[in-house]
Amino acid sequence: MKIDWQEHPELNITPLVDIMLVLLAILMVTAPTVVYEEKINIPQGSKTKVVQKIPDLEIRIDKNKNIYIKNEKYDYKSFPDSFALFSKNFDKKTPVYIKADEALSYGDVMYILKSVKDAGFSRVSLITDG
Numbered sequence: 001m002k003i004d005w006q007e008h009p010e011l012n013i014t015p016l017v018d019i020m021l022v023l024l025a026i027l028m029v030t031a032p033t034v035v036y037e038e039k040i041n042i043p044q045g046s047k048t049k050v051v052q053k054i055p056d057l058e059i060r061i062d063k064n065k066n067i068y069i070k071n072e073k074y075d076y077k078s079f080p081d082s083f084a085l086f087s088k089n090f091d092k093k094t095p096v097y098i099k100a101d102e103a104l105s106y107g108d109v110m111y112i113l114k115s116v117k118d119a120g121f122s123r124v125s126l127i128t129d130g
Contacts, residue, residue, distance in 0.1 A: 058099065087120070
């Protein structure tokens with residue numbers, strides 16, 4: 001057996017490049033999901049001041065356009081004026097929830113919503129069963 005010392009073999013680096021690209025892709029996919037968690041000691045707050053919960057208002061409208069707030073019944077046509085008088089005792093940041101029967105038209109519910117907004121309430125929501 002004769003050894004040829006003058007021979008220059010070619011290096012095939014294609015498998016190496018393939019493996020490195022796969023590892024790079026795995027690193028790029030998993031890096032954003034890594035979550036670093038450090039233990040942080042949060043100071044204890046004072047419990048001397050009790051935060052008051054703002055009572056909310058719930059307006060219910062049945063399919064006959066009868067409007068109920070708490071236990072009082074209001075007429076649909078005169079609701080804006082009645083609600084403006086009723087709402088004088090409440091803070092305007094009070095959350096107002098409107099529950100309307102699904103048989104009512106969109107315009108009827110928006111009439112009530114506009115009346116509440118015109119009375120000065122800014123936190124008004126519509127409640128659904130979904």
